[in-house]
Amino acid sequence: MSVWVDIVGQADAVAVLQHAIEEPEAMTHAWLLTGPPGSGRSTAARAFAAALQCAEGGCGTCHACRTALAGAHPDVSLVATEHVYLRVEEVRPLVTLAQQRPTMGRWRVIVVEDADRLNDTSGNLLLKAIEEPPPRTVWLLCAPSPDDVLITIRSRCRHVGLRVPPFEDVAALLVRRHGVDPAVAAFAARAADSHIGLARRLALDEGARIRRREILRLPAQLSSVGAAVMAAGQLVEVAAEESKSATVERDAAERAHLLHALGADAAGTLPPPIRAQVRALEENQKRRATRAQRDVLDRSLIDLMSLYRDVLMVQLAAPVASTNAEMSAEIDRMATVSGPETTLRRMEAIGLARERIGANVAPLLAVEALMVTLAWEPRASAERRAG
Ligand SMILES: [Zn+2]
Numbered sequence: 001m002s003v004w005v006d007i008v009g010q011a012d013a014v015a016v017l018q019h020a021i022e023e024p025e026a027m028t029h030a031w032l033l034t035g036p037p038g039s040g041r042s043t044a045a046r047a048f049a050a051a052l053q054c055a056e057g058g059c060g061t062c063h064a065c066r067t068a069l070a071g072a073h074p075d076v077s078l079v080a081t082e083h084v085y086l087r088v089e090e091v092r093p094l095v096t097l098a099q100q101r102p103t104m105g106r107w108r109v110i111v112v113e114d115a116d117r118l119n120d121t122s123g124n125l126l127l128k129a130i131e132e133p134p135p136r137t138v139w140l141l142c143a144p145s146p147d148d149v150l151i152t153i154r155s156r157c158r159h160v161g162l163r164v165p166p167f168e169d170v171a172a173l174l175v176r177r178h179g180v181d182p183a184v185a186a187f188a189a190r191a192a193d194s195h196i197g198l199a200r201r202l203a204l205d206e207g208a209r210i211r212r213r214e215i216l217r218l219p220a221q222l223s224s225v226g227a228a229v230m231a232a233g234q235l236v237e238v239a240a241e242e243s244k245s246a247t248v249e250r251d252a253a254e255r256a257h258l259l260h261a262l263g264a265d266a267a268g269t270l271p272p273p274i275r276a277q278v279r280a281l282e283e284n285q286k287r288r289a290t291r292a293q294r295d296v297l298d299r300s301l302i303d304l305m306s307l308y309r310d311v312l313m314v315q316l317a318a319p320v321a322s323t324n325a326e327m328s329a330e331i332d333r334m335a336t337v338s339g340p341e342t343t344l345r346r347m348e349a350i351g352l353a354r355e356r357i358g359a360n361v362a363p364l365l366a367v368e369a370l371m372v373t374l375a376w377e378p379r380a381s382a383e384r385r386a387g
Contacts, residue, residue, distance in 0.1 A: 009165025029133035035162025038195025075105035115141035116148035222375035243292035
């Protein structure tokens, strides 16, 4: 069982990383691992970190491999931020850490999972550390694409790009790692567009499957402007619920942990200095919740987009496999009552809503505008005559 076994559909990238392990002259101190969300960037970074620490180059079974893969190796630091930007306070300790020799491993490895979130200030600080690396330090920076990383940093790194893994590979991973039924695995891989984390959630969590189905049923309910506004409310609420179910437990645990660390009693009245710290934690959690809700909402819009893409493929009689095969009756109906121009216009509206939400427009406003656009039905006969 090598450390690379779960890096699915990335033979080229794995070959480059393995080569660097085997040939000292192919090794370098700063790597940039890019790939679309869900392609397995951070998993690949951990596997590389493990292979660097392993005396066998990544056997997958020794202590070094197992601790590095689990994020528990003392010389492998994993850094991710919950903030919109990686802040100077988060980067400064890494710069110091990079100067230290590994305590027990072969390398000091620092994995920055959100290198796209470096801003000018924190990026410049990191750049200094990358420019003057001690001999046993390796930086692994991860980002969706090279364009998302400051050019000064990017130019110091060796770039390795991951691609979207094929559906079949993602489905096979779900079957192998999680014992998922092959049919469910195939559905989940396709519905998640090969996003490994989402596919896993869809395969293992029935609640996630139900929520997705609810969202895909919304277009059928858009009979009037009033219905569109209701649908918007429903979509935003489902997103809020889903992100809440993901964070509420962790928030409570963090709070309890902080109180315990400060020696405070959760039930009693908190002295002012402790209250301030708890408030700071809560502010952080609120920011994280907002980000999580936007991420979930964005995912819902991608799901909706997949439905209209299926409709368009039927309208164009394109020989492409449907993402939402289980909804083929509804997709056929939608394809008959409107034309491809309308479908394209709707897909553009979804793209616009995603952009607006990404630019911090209030989610409900952006989704309401979207739903009203989706609800607007030109007279199908007129469009067909024109087309
Ligand atoms: Zn090993």
